[in-house]
Amino acid sequence: MAGGNGKSINIKVKVWREGGDFGSGKFETYDLADIGTDMSFLEMFDVLNEKLVSQKKTPVAFEHDCREGICGTCSMVINGQPHGPMKGTTTCQLHMRSFKDGATIVVEPFRAKSFPVIRDLVVDRSSFDAIIQAGGYISVNTGQAQDGNAVPIEKDTSEKAFDAAACIGCGACVAACPNSAAMLFTSAKVSHLATLPQGEVEAKKRALAMVTQMDKEGFGFCSNIGACEAECPKEISIENIAKMNREYLGGVFGSEKTV
């Protein structure tokens, strides 16, 4: 089965199953033989599911789409780490060469109160959409824009905004955080927009609205542990959280506007 440079390994996957026949949830262990190490982690799941379907069993539900590390759909906590062991890598970009022959791999859903499990490894992350809807935008209608070069933006400033804007909204930061906080996600958007002159106008109001919504969605508080940054597949910096806190405090004390 192996192609490219790879070898084959035999593994056990211990997967969280929930919903349907599995009720409120339990681990099931599956043996997989002859898994090519050039296979991606999700392709290993494809193989497992094809096997389950051939036995007329219910395949493991997991979310995935682009398989290029950019859409943010895939999730999974692999051996205790959101998106698995490789730094700066989503589950879909993780390959089986990261695992040893004979290994048991434990796979669970992203766990957080604000991410309820739908089925097996699939969770509901619509709370993220709600945070963006609360203010994660610049209020400009189509056709209202001035020329793109009318306001020069320093290259470094633009790059900094980009670093924050690289967030893929996967939720690994929440899954990694012992408090299930969504600070890294929320601050990445606040910071992306507040860094740019176009977004500065609404920066304080935005921070206030988004943080309020974040709390309303039931996410926890930040206690500066830094697990979010460590597990973020796009390596978003926790400096953004400091920036958000500044904007937020400015919003609370420095503005007459209320949300």
Place this chain on the structure above:
Amino acid sequence: MSDKLKSNIPDGPLATKWQEYRGKMPLVAPNNKRNIEIIVVGTGLAGASAASTLGELGYNVKCFTFHDSPRRAHSIAAQGGINAAKNYQNDGDSVYRLFYDTIKGGDYRSREANVHRLAEVSRDIIDQCVAQGVPFAREYGGLLANRSFGGVQVSRTFYARGQTGQQLLIGAYSSLSRQISRGSVKMYNRHEMLDLVKIDGKARGIITRNLLNGKIERHGAHCVIIATGGYGNVFYLSTNAMMSNVSAAWRTHRRGAFMANPCFTQIHPTCIPVSGDYQSKLTLMSESLRNDGRVWVPKKREDCGKNPLDIKEEDRDYYLERIYPAFGNLVPRDVASRAAKYVCDEGRGVGSTGLAVYLDFASAIMRYGREQANQKGMVNATEAEIKALGEKVVEGKYGNLFEMYEKITDDNPYKTPMRIYPAVHYTMGGIWVDYNLQTTVPGLFALGEANFSDHGANRLGASALMQGLADGYFVIPYTVGTFLANEIRTPKISTDSPEFEQAEADVKARINNVLGVNGDQSVESFHRRLGKIMWEYCGMSRNAEGLKKARKMIRELRDEFKKDVFVPGSNEEYNPELEKALRVADFMELGELMVCDALDRNESCGGHFREEYRTEEGEAARNDADYTYVAAWEFQGDDQDWILNKEELTFENVELKTRSYK
């Protein structure tokens, strides 16, 4: 010209057509907009931009996606950039030049008026995106940066690192989110469109399945807009996301929307090759790599298994440089892809499958290294020092791509050449639309990759993002008025009509059928087999005999599917296998139509290469006398032949020429 196809291109000179038309177009007054509902299906660049803009204008929009969030749409994966005729570089760019490049790049199989409008509004897109906070690349002076792409002589591509699609989509998504919070757009996540509902011949709603619980729902509106992307996954393996599919578009086709030029598929030459049977998708390596990478295969078959570093210079065949000296490694996508196929067919392909060619950066590394050594005054630099300096330069240009390549293949492309092979990337064909982006079903519009209108037989790099946003931000908000201005007296569409009832019953029957087969083969296995047939007979090169055979094979596969597919679980639950089964069933019908279309087009143009129609040198031979038309296919019923309707293309502003890259 078939009288069923009215392109509705306004009169007047090309350069002012759109402006004049826009000024005279029927409008819907704000008080009436409040009473009108619009359905938008899909939240990629086209769908999200359309939904948010229509919401801003005051319409009541209902927006649907099968994803868990509108931000997941596949536009997000686009790497390279977005074209716009800004002429910020003062290098001679203009609206006309962008128009001309797009028409020529499409091998003269697209509509002049639509393409010119696209080039015109391209400038507004950049302004809009900057205002939304899209962090485009900038120069040190703080102004927007540009780069070049294949097939053009100017620098007009705006980009945001290698993640332009992501940043543009996040811009459209945030704009959409703003309208959702205002209540002008109601968002339906995890809802898949399974049918179109027509009342008195007009599109008035859709039937959806709630993917969480299987609930079949009816949604009514005054008109329906589909922006559901392309159908490259009919080939099973492609650079498309796993869930990208044709079903929404296909269901409108079965309800009367014609499908245009379905065989026009873009095969991208630089993708990471297939490495095993389990492979689920293919990953693109940006076109920009061909600026510095040299493509080669061994001259002798017996060398194919060797370590490439052990193959001497004189035993290598740099075939693109050999065959196309004028453009070399930078020939357009269709030409580069076919050449790779030929050398592999000759048995000179490399890698474990023999289906790969080398993309080698060794010369570029040494060239840049020497340049650096000279600049630093290192007169006696050793080869190793030069190499190290060169690798630094290459890392600066392509570092993230090299890293991605290494992650996937476990090979270091600085040390050993990359292995690449062509893969399906984009579909130029799609739902036929007129100048207003309206389909052959009144009240049904199609935007973005889902329609056929702008790229002819081959799309230029960085033009897909441009088209998606042009359609959504700057075209449909106006042209939808041409239909809706006559609908202001139409009350809210009730979903209790017999038409809705019938469509819902049809959907339920389809679901029950596929669940009821209870056979032995997985949905995935059928999809894989369909993909093999399509790739073999309707892929990079095609011939009449193979296409006829493919049609028969697809029909047999379809029959086998109906008798032997196995879908676990029930409708009333979260069931990805069921979702996939319905999509694959539609792909099989589409596959047959693509084959019919490829068989009809007795010429080679753009991405469509018919082996019977080539020049003495083996290049594509276009037939302008007989095939300068859009093939718009009309559905007749299961197991019946489609009716071909032709829209003749007239070129008043450009002269049809043969593309040559030698």
